[in-house]
Amino acid sequence: MHESTGSQRDAASTIFNLPNYRVIDAVDLPDGGRRVVIASTVPPGCPSCGVLATKVHSRRSQQVRDVPVAGAAVVVWAKRRWFCLEPACARGTFAEATEQIPRYARSTTRLRDQVVSAVIRSGRAASEVARAHGVSWWLVQAALSAAAVVLPDVDDVRVRRLGVDEHRYRSVRWFRTDEGAWRRFEPWMTTLVDLATGQVLGIVDGRDSRAVGDWLAQRSEQWRERIEIVAIDPSAAFRKALRTWLPRAAVSVDKFHLVKLGNDMVTTVRQRLARTHRGRRGRKDDPAWAHRMLLLRGGDTLTPRAWERLERVFRTDDPTDELSASWGIKEQLRRLLATDTLAQAWQERMRMGYFVQIANMPEATKLYDTVVTWWDAIEVLIVTGATTAKVEAGNTGIKNIKRTGRGFRNAENYRTRILLTSAARTVA
Numbered sequence: 402m403h404e405s406t407g408s409q410r411d412a413a414s415t416i417f418n419l420p421n422y423r424v425i426d427a428v429d430l431p432d433g434g435r436r437v438v439i440a441s442t443v444p445p446g447c448p449s450c451g452v453l454a455t456k457v458h459s460r461r462s463q464q465v466r467d468v469p470v471a472g473a474a475v476v477v478w479a480k481r482r483w484f485c486l487e488p489a490c491a492r493g494t495f496a497e498a499t500e501q502i503p504r505y506a507r508s509t510t511r512l513r514d515q516v517v518s519a520v521i522r523s524g525r526a527a528s529e530v531a532r533a534h535g536v537s538w539w540l541v542q543a544a545l546s547a548a549a550v551v552l553p554d555v556d557d558v559r560v561r562r563l564g565v566d567e568h569r570y571r572s573v574r575w576f577r578t579d580e581g582a583w584r585r586f587e588p589w590m591t592t593l594v595d596l597a598t599g600q601v602l603g604i605v606d607g608r609d610s611r612a613v614g615d616w617l618a619q620r621s622e623q624w625r626e627r628i629e630i631v632a633i634d635p636s637a638a639f640r641k642a643l644r645t646w647l648p649r650a651a652v653s654v655d656k657f658h659l660v661k662l663g664n665d666m667v668t669t670v671r672q673r674l675a676r677t678h679r680g681r682r683g684r685k686d687d688p689a690w691a692h693r694m695l696l697l698r699g700g701d702t703l704t705p706r707a708w709e710r711l712e713r714v715f716r717t718d719d720p721t722d723e724l725s726a727s728w729g730i731k732e733q734l735r736r737l738l739a740t741d742t743l744a745q746a747w748q749e750r751m752r753m754g755y756f757v758q759i760a761n762m763p764e765a766t767k768l769y770d771t772v773v774t775w776w777d778a779i780e781v782l783i784v785t786g787a788t789t790a791k792v793e794a795g796n797t798g799i800k801n802i803k804r805t806g807r808g809f810r811n812a813e814n815y816r817t818r819i820l821l822t823s824a825a826r827t828v829a
């Protein structure tokens with residue numbers, strides 16, 4: 402054993418462990434709580450001239466919210482006000498301020514850090530974290546907003562592949578206008594993501610060209626010129642903004658969204674068949690309905706048992722063979738998207754067109770038309786592999802935020818949460 406060379410604090414201060422403070426008094430309260438009185442150990446430098454003060458002007462007790470230290474405690478800072486004796490300095494007196502308790506703060510930095518981390522890393526709702534820490538919702542929200550301010554500047558991130566994805570951040574609402582008419586309000590937001598890291602760079606209101614265009618317009622010309630590829634979903638309403646602001650970037654269509662269009666087509670066909678053959682919606686004793694999720698899984702991921710179930714559905718619940726045809730076309734689209742050369746992609750596209758023609762179903766024709774319309778962007782996808790898969794991962798996070806936040810009323814709070822969560826995920 403050898404002597405510790407660390408600085409020696411008194412036991413209470415070491416246990417309380419608030420940097421730059423020492424415990425000067427601790428009292429057990431009649432109700433079972435404790436009151437801990439602390440004092441700053443930081444040399445009192447004048448905020449105007451920097452000269453150290455030596456003469457105390459006054460003292461007052463300020464209650465401070467802090468993390469629980471072996472249980473909750475009432476923390477009181479014996480805060481001093483000092484005279485600045487520097488003759489050249491105009492400031493007469495100043496109050497102490499520290500890193501842990503800056504000017505005007507009513508809570509410690511370590512408490513604010515802890516609630517931010519509880520919300521962001523564990524994905525808990527702000528209200529729940531507030532309750533667990535015995536603080537107000539406002540304190541948690543203010544800490545989150547303050548943390549968002551110090552996020553890395555988007556303009557310092559060198560982005561070559563940009564993902565743009567829209568999502569609805571709360572459900573459709575109806576509002577009554579001044580004239581008494583009802584107006585549908587769809588609160589959409591568009592997320593802009595660095596495809597290399599998945600980091601959310603920005604979130605804009607709406608999902609139209611102006612929303613995305615305004616965001617791009619705020620970036621520098623060099624920033625925009627660095628963008629080589631933009632991945633979007635095939636229904637994107639903001640294509641015009643990309644043509645205006647990123648005219649040289651290649652547009653790639655997102656694979657995930659295309660696969661989803663294929664799945665939606667299968668579901669639409671299944672629902673139409675149930676209506677025409679049974680005159681009602683599907684229910685759980687209908688094989689096609691019972692296995693509706695199985696129909697949407699990739700054929701290449703099915704186990705022998707799953708294949709057996711799928712074939713039984715087609716044998717027993719597909720009298721017109723339309724369900725199996727739609728399934729085959731969906732699978733053909735997935736094969737197309739899995740190719741790595743333009744020649745292969747073209748070949749699979751021709752095959753898909755052939756299947757669609759034979760099937761002769763409006764749902765399949767519509768899907769094929771989308772493939773044809775977006776073919777240039779699909780080629781960019783095949784060649785570059787640029788897909789918003791990471792945006793989707795980000796959006797999964799967004800969905801979790803929505804769920805835990807139980808519906809954000811305030812779009813700004815929502816934006817803050819998404820940016821912070823994304824930044825935490827990117828660093829991790």
Ligand SMILES: [Zn+2]
Pocket residue numbers: 447448449450451452485486487490491492
């Ligand atoms: Zn001074």
